Amino acid sequence: MSAATDMNTPILKVEHLSMKFGGLVAIGDLSFEARRGEITALIGPNGAGKTTVFNCITGFYKPSEGMITLTSRDGSRFLLERMPDFQITAKAKVARTFQNIRLFSGMTVLENLLVAQHNRLMKASGFTVLGLVGLGGYAKASRESVELAEHWLEKANLVDRADDPAGDLPYGAQRRLEIARAMCTGPELLCLDEPAAGLNPRESLALNALLNDIKDTTGTSILLIEHDMSVVMQISDHVVVLEYGRKISDGDPAFVKNDPRVVAAYLGVDDEEVGEVLTAVGDEHVIHELEGEPDPDHGPSPSSSMMAGPISDTIEQSGDGADRSELVKVSPDASKARIVEEREKAKSALSNALPAPRGGTPDRLTLIKGIGPVNERKLNEHGIFHFDQIAAWKKADIKAAEEYLAFDGRIAREDWVGQAKSLAKGEADKRGGRK
Ligand SMILES: Nc1ncnc2c1ncn2[C@@H]1O[C@H](COP(=O)(O)OP(=O)(O)O)[C@@H](O)[C@H]1O
Ligand SMILES: [Mg+2]
Numbered sequence: 001m002s003a004a005t006d007m008n009t010p011i012l013k014v015e016h017l018s019m020k021f022g023g024l025v026a027i028g029d030l031s032f033e034a035r036r037g038e039i040t041a042l043i044g045p046n047g048a049g050k051t052t053v054f055n056c057i058t059g060f061y062k063p064s065e066g067m068i069t070l071t072s073r074d075g076s077r078f079l080l081e082r083m084p085d086f087q088i089t090a091k092a093k094v095a096r097t098f099q100n101i102r103l104f105s106g107m108t109v110l111e112n113l114l115v116a117q118h119n120r121l122m123k124a125s126g127f128t129v130l131g132l133v134g135l136g137g138y139a140k141a142s143r144e145s146v147e148l149a150e151h152w153l154e155k156a157n158l159v160d161r162a163d164d165p166a167g168d169l170p171y172g173a174q175r176r177l178e179i180a181r182a183m184c185t186g187p188e189l190l191c192l193d194e195p196a197a198g199l200n201p202r203e204s205l206a207l208n209a210l211l212n213d214i215k216d217t218t219g220t221s222i223l224l225i226e227h228d229m230s231v232v233m234q235i236s237d238h239v240v241v242l243e244y245g246r247k248i249s250d251g252d253p254a255f256v257k258n259d260p261r262v263v264a265a266y267l268g269v270d271d272e273e274v275g276e277v278l279t280a281v282g283d284e285h286v287i288h289e290l291e292g293e294p295d296p297d298h299g300p301s302p303s304s305s306m307m308a309g310p311i312s313d314t315i316e317q318s319g320d321g322a323d324r325s326e327l328v329k330v331s332p333d334a335s336k337a338r339i340v341e342e343r344e345k346a347k348s349a350l351s352n353a354l355p356a357p358r359g360g361t362p363d364r365l366t367l368i369k370g371i372g373p374v375n376e377r378k379l380n381e382h383g384i385f386h387f388d389q390i391a392a393w394k395k396a397d398i399k400a401a402e403e404y405l406a407f408d409g410r411i412a413r414e415d416w417v418g419q420a421k422s423l424a425k426g427e428a429d430k431r432g433g434r435k
Pocket of ligand 2: 050051052099
């Protein structure tokens, strides 16, 4: 395959992909394509199988069935399902980021970008990784590598933080650093697992800008996982929707967002609401928050959960540990009914629900970062109208709410309870004081 590939060849072709874990069909006969130079989004509710698809593409899992073909710009073709993960990174040039940030938190921002290039550096100069990150640090690194790192520092708007430990960066900046690091490997395909999760609106805008820049100025194609539909609608060229491991829709954002199967898959969301969110989250909600208080970087610091694991090829290859800890062990046939049933149970477990807002006026729950209009309505439907109700959530309530909203770990990570506490205090001051 020597002739240069024309731009219309899909960069990635997934055909009849299946992945089974014991009796559970995590992915069933999935076929889709990602076109070169585009941003393709893989969306679906939690547990739909999105991360599993990434794990198959990046060689962390060997699929039970199916073919995954990557065609590079120079026409080289790789059958990813037959390659070990390190070759998928090094030869097929697939880079990924993880649902949970994985940076070398003790190393500086610049060092993180240099380590990403250690393959090339080692080849060029015989450096060892330890030599690179150890004593001499980046002073020893080749000029070219430093230049590439600086290029991506600039693109990711991190120049000012180059010498700070990665773990000290705000959450959104860490997300961009991860992407910059992946880009330093010069990937054909960049796979991002929920890059917008936990970002505040300002950080989301910065992320979108970075992704659009990558799309416009590099030859890298992007495959993006997201479970919140509103996020992808603004930046994707093409959207593939998964539910229970199967594809339920595939097309451009406008088509997908109006597809009744997609609307139904986002449980409890009616057509009108989906439309509302798609426009509202992008505009009104964001603008509202941007005009508000400067947004302190939210949530518990992610640095504690970051680790410097073993350095493998360019991007660490490892499973999504956190995902695995909340396995839904259900048989494929019963899975839909069971998940619905579990969500019903979770709803009724929200213990401090009220039948109606006190005094007829609900608080604007969307002021809590992480709660958008859809989730606000879902919470309202189950009697949560006020900040103080969320402020009073105990562990079990958080768990129930996360199950109900299908938001694994996000409520804790974004510290909704803490946010609700300060908002509730503000409301109380208003009521008690000035009025
Ligand atoms: N290693 C594994 N062992 C058993 N079940 C798994 C494993 N990985 C994923 N699953 C299951 O496969 C399904 C899809 O998971 P995942 O791909 O993480 O979903 P998503 O990323 O869309 O939230 C879930 O039911 C999950 O529990
Ligand atoms: Mg996932």
